[in-house]
Amino acid sequence: xxxxxxxRAVSGLIALFLFLTLMFFVSESVAPTDFTTxxxxxxxxxxxxxxxxxxxxxxxxxxxxxDWFGSLVRGDLGxxxxxxxxxxxxxxxxxxxxxxxxxxxxxxxxxxRWMGKVAAWRGPGLVNTLSSISAIMLxxxxxxxxxxxxxxxxxxxxxxxxxxxxxxxxxxVFFGELWRxxxxxxxxxxxxxxxxxxxxxxxxMVLNELLARRVRRRMPTLVQAAALxxxxxxxxxxxxxxxxxxxxxxxxxxxIVTFVLLSFGExxxxxxxxxxxxxxEDFITTAEAKGLPSRAIRDRHAARTALLPxxxxxxxxxPYLLTGLVILEDTLKWPGLSASLFNALYQQDxxxxxxxxxxxxxxxxxxxxxxxxxxxxxxxRIRYDSGKLRRAG
Amino acid sequence: xNMTVQTSSVDTAPPLWQMRxxxxxxxxxxxxxxxxxxxxxxxxxxxxxxxxxxxxLHPILMATAWEPAVYDPITGYDFxxxxxxxxxxxxxxxxxxxxxxxxxxxxxxDPLGRDVLSQLMFSTRSEFLLGVGAALVTVLIATTIGAVAxxxxxxxxxxxxxxxxxxxxxxxxxxxxxxxxxxxxxxxHLALVYGVLAGFGGTTIVIKSQAxxxxxxxxxxxxRIAGGxxxxxxxxxxxxxxxPLSFLYMMFTVTGAIFSEAVLSFFGLLxxxxxxxxxxxxAQAAGYLLNSWKYWYLMFPSGVAITLLCAxxxxxxxxxxxxxxxxxxxx
Numbered sequence: 001x002x003x004x005x006x007x008r009a010v011s012g013l014i015a016l017f018l019f020l021t022l023m024f025f026v027s028e029s030v031a032p033t034d035f036t037t038x039x040x041x042x043x044x045x046x047x048x049x050x051x052x053x054x055x056x057x058x059x060x061x062x063x064x065x066x067d068w069f070g071s072l073v074r075g076d077l078g079x080x081x082x083x084x085x086x087x088x089x090x091x092x093x094x095x096x097x098x099x100x101x102x103x104x105x106x107x108x109x110x111x112x113r114w115m116g117k118v119a120a121w122r123g124p125g126l127v128n129t130l131s132s133i134s135a136i137m138l139x140x141x142x143x144x145x146x147x148x149x150x151x152x153x154x155x156x157x158x159x160x161x162x163x164x165x166x167x168x169x170x171x172x173v174f175f176g177e178l179w180r181x182x183x184x185x186x187x188x189x190x191x192x193x194x195x196x197x198x199x200x201x202x203x204x205m206v207l208n209e210l211l212a213r214r215v216r217r218r219m220p221t222l223v224q225a226a227a228l229x230x231x232x233x234x235x236x237x238x239x240x241x242x243x244x245x246x247x248x249x250x251x252x253x254x255x256i257v258t259f260v261l262l263s264f265g266e267x268x269x270x271x272x273x274x275x276x277x278x279x280x281e282d283f284i285t286t287a288e289a290k291g292l293p294s295r296a297i298r299d300r301h302a303a304r305t306a307l308l309p310x311x312x313x314x315x316x317x318x319p320y321l322l323t324g325l326v327i328l329e330d331t332l333k334w335p336g337l338s339a340s341l342f343n344a345l346y347q348q349d350x351x352x353x354x355x356x357x358x359x360x361x362x363x364x365x366x367x368x369x370x371x372x373x374x375x376x377x378x379x380x381r382i383r384y385d386s387g388k389l390r391r392a393g
Numbered sequence: 394x395n396m397t398v399q400t401s402s403v404d405t406a407p408p409l410w411q412m413r414x415x416x417x418x419x420x421x422x423x424x425x426x427x428x429x430x431x432x433x434x435x436x437x438x439x440x441x442x443x444x445x446x447x448x449x450l451h452p453i454l455m456a457t458a459w460e461p462a463v464y465d466p467i468t469g470y471d472f473x474x475x476x477x478x479x480x481x482x483x484x485x486x487x488x489x490x491x492x493x494x495x496x497x498x499x500x501x502x503d504p505l506g507r508d509v510l511s512q513l514m515f516s517t518r519s520e521f522l523l524g525v526g527a528a529l530v531t532v533l534i535a536t537t538i539g540a541v542a543x544x545x546x547x548x549x550x551x552x553x554x555x556x557x558x559x560x561x562x563x564x565x566x567x568x569x570x571x572x573x574x575x576x577x578x579x580x581x582h583l584a585l586v587y588g589v590l591a592g593f594g595g596t597t598i599v600i601k602s603q604a605x606x607x608x609x610x611x612x613x614x615x616x617r618i619a620g621g622x623x624x625x626x627x628x629x630x631x632x633x634x635x636x637p638l639s640f641l642y643m644m645f646t647v648t649g650a651i652f653s654e655a656v657l658s659f660f661g662l663l664x665x666x667x668x669x670x671x672x673x674x675x676a677q678a679a680g681y682l683l684n685s686w687k688y689w690y691l692m693f694p695s696g697v698a699i700t701l702l703c704a705x706x707x708x709x710x711x712x713x714x715x716x717x718x719x720x721x722x723x724x
Contacts, residue, residue, distance in 0.1 A: 018559045027571055129432050140648060140703035142655055144673060145696030152686055326566060327656055345574045360567055
């Protein structure tokens with residue numbers, strides 16, 4: 001298993017390297033003119049040359065490439081053409097993007113898994129067709145349009161004061177009494193929200209697995225959800241994070257809901273296909289013949305096996321999920337990664353663009369690796385692979 | 394090649410092309426029988442036909458019922474309506490004393506006084522062209538590379554598959570956004586770039602794995618023994634058997650291409666005269682989505698059209714999947 005993961009990690013790194021190289025040359029070489037001639041019209045020739053020297057864009061392309069990559073390896077993203085450090089700028093945006101992406105993916109995955117399971121279990125029929133069609137419609141929906149509908153439905157209900165749809169300038173999305181003199185900045189609150197939710201989910205998952213090994217039973221999904229909510233809200237309450245976290249989630253709910261709607265369809269479709277495949281396997285017939293209750297067959301025998309292709313497909317569709325997020329953030333004025341990517345593109349601020357792309361690439365590489373770990377854990381063919389190797393060697 | 398030997402030995406048999414046509418027709422019929430069982434595919438097909446009709450109707454309407462000065466999708470302006478954008482004319486407007494029931498603008502007018510329905514119909518054609526163009530490029534590349542990589546194996550295979558792995562991982566839209574904001578991107582460029590990206594990426598991997606299973610069939614061996622060279626075997630025996638799968642992936646490519654066009658022109662990054670994404674962009678740039686619900690008729694037609702056409706090709710693709718993959722049938 002370790003061997004497998006190592007191989008995946010190395011191939012992910014190579015892909016990331018190639019992607020960044022490609023993007024560097026594309027963005028550096030296709031820009032109509034360089035930054036100094038485009039944005040400093042009032043300068044004299046000498047001043048322009050001096051500025052180019054300052055920014056380091058008078059050197060040949062290959063030299064800049066090696067410089068940039070060298071500093072990237074050292075963890076330094078360099079400075080924007082407008083003078084601020086890129087890493088610091090992007091660091092402030094990560095919580096926004098991750099909050100929507102991680103929580104959205106988690107919810108979408110659970111919904112898709114459940115719906116696919118139930119649809120396949122029911123077999124062909126009206127419910128199945130309708131759920132398939134609506135899942136596909138949501139999956140192929142135009143993100144700005146969907147965001148428009150979702151914000152229409154939710155804004156009134158949540159009584160949100162949000163900047164309206166559209167436009168490019170992205171600023172603060174948190175208004176109101178609470179944020180006048182807050183104990184925590186919104187970014188800090190977001191990081192904590194993320195940390196608690198993801199941390200406790202992982203904790204519950206691990207506990208569940210331990211329980212399954214010891215007593216061969218798992219917690220029901222409802223108990224898991226209740227435990228998660230209790231733990232998370234308990235922690236927030238104890239640390240005084242409660243009102244802030246609630247407010248952050250309220251504002252973030254529109255992007256999260258839109259993201260969930262956009263991305264659960266795919267999980268559902270794959271789950272349904274692989275579940276119906278699994279239901280025709282011999283071990284399902286055996287389980288039925290043993291007289292097991294149908295719930296147990298569905299949840300314990302079929303659904304667990306059917307989950308594998310879903311994971312492998314999720315790995316593949318990650319870039320699509322991330323790009324869907326980019327569009328969504330821009331439409332809803334959510335100040336995440338895309339906001340910075342777009343603004344930087346408009347200002348031809350190549351270091352920031354490249355920084356944003358590095359972040360997208362790294363984010364997708366990390367998530368891919370995490371999914372690989374889960375996949376390796378779930379798939380016995382991979383799990384036992386290394387054991388065999390050790391015995392042979 | 395060895396065709397002359399075959400035909401001269403069997404004099405009474407019909408010519409080869411007739412046999413092929415008959416076989417193709419038979420395949421198509423059995424495929425259609427499976428396809429029409431599935432309501433998903435039928436719904437997709439109906440939607441595609443509907444949009445194709447819309448596209449075909451536009452020039453006819455422009456030539457007959459619609460006056461070009463008013464209804465031109467790009468330069469038209471309606472002077473008889475005082476305030477643009479205006480909602481659909483068949484919806485009663487209590488606060489407008491000038492209102493009377495008509496089908497003058499079925500979907501209303503946009504901020505520049507142009508008829509929305511006309512824009513919608515006019516753009517449909519270019520969406521189809523883009524989708525089909527991108528899909529053809531994809532399938533051409535993917536089928537050729539898939540067949541060649543599977544047939545030769547070894548180094549060729551490895552190189553193409555590593556390229557496919559990398560292209561597969563690229564965040565598509567991010568790349569397109571960077572490209573299009575730095576270039577002057579036209580529709581044809583988008584079709585090419587999208588087609589090439591999709592062709593080198595995931596589609597190749599799927600088609601190659603299919604080609605591998607065909608490569609070991611007995612008739613390929615027979616063709617080789619009969620003296621067919623590599624090119625002959627690849628293009629007359631391997632590729633035709635890959636076409637059903639290629640056709641299936643064409644559908645998914647069309648969805649992706651239309652979607653990315655909509656996204657790019659929504660951001661105003663595409664050099665295009667009129668498209669669904671641009672219609673929303675126009676409304677947004679003019680600030681009409683700030684008070685979003687009041688101007689729903691600026692968002693709805695193109696938003697629904699993009700969603701439906703993308704979904705239509707995807708639905709057809711899903712249904713075709715069952716025709717091509719026997720494993721998925723009859724559940």
